[in-house]
Amino acid sequence: MTIRTVLRSGILMVAVLAAAALSACQSATAPPLEPTVALADAGEYRLGPGDAVRVIVFGQEQLSGEFSVDGSGQIALPLIGGVAAKGLTSRQVEKRIAERLAEGYVRDPKVSVEVLNFRPFYIIGEVNKPGQYPYASGMSAVTAVALAGGYTYRAREDYVLITRTIDGEKQERRAAPNTPVLPDDVIRVPERFF
Incomplete structure (x- = not known):
């Protein structure tokens, strides 16, 4: 073996060891890269404490307004009180409010819920x-x-x-x-x- 061959082998070995050490450092500091789709949770937005919503009950201005989801995940509405909203989509909350209003408060209620401010x-x-x-x-x-x-x-x-x-x-x-x-x-x- 010539000195040049020995030097090339040594440099190659150092490069391989450095790459392995870098890889070990990176994998020790962070979990593996996950697919963006798995992290995106791209379904409909789900409400939570701190969100602000506008509730419109068509034909019932006194029941409409802007409300916040409180720390317990409820929206406090006039006439019907608290409605659970945490973890639900705005469409699911619309349905819950309409069901509660239909229990003797408003005939055939039409409800719209829009997120005004996100967490x-x-x-x-x-x-x-x-x-x-x-x-x-x-x-x-x-x-x-x-x-x-x-x-x-x-x-x-x-x-x-x-x-x-x-x-x-x-x-x-x-x-x-x-x-x-x-x-x-x-x-x-x-x-x-x-």
Whole structure:
């Protein structure tokens, strides 16, 4: 063996070891990349505490108005009192309100529920202005980063970690920057190592 061959073998071995070490560091700091679809939970928006809604009972102005979902997940309405809304879509809440009003209060009620203000989302980690931000429909992780003043110089820009409640359980998943954000999500921008 020549010295040149030995040097090439040594350099190759160092490169392989460095790649393995980098891979081990990355896998130890974040769960594997999940498909965007699994994280998106792209179904209809489900109400929760902190959401503000407009309820319109057609022909009944005194029963219509703007209401908030309280900490227990209820909307307090005139005449019928609390209506459970947590975890339901606006269409499901419309149906519940109409059913309650039809119990002797209003004949054949027609109800509309519209979300006015969504719960906020939270962003932490390697962004310039971490904190709580108002949610806007159609947001992605990268637009959330932009709202938070952009990435710091130490930020990893190829993925984020999103903590979301899925089936009643908080789960953290690694996600691409174009992953849709939902209200109540906690987005963490990790630090890069090199």
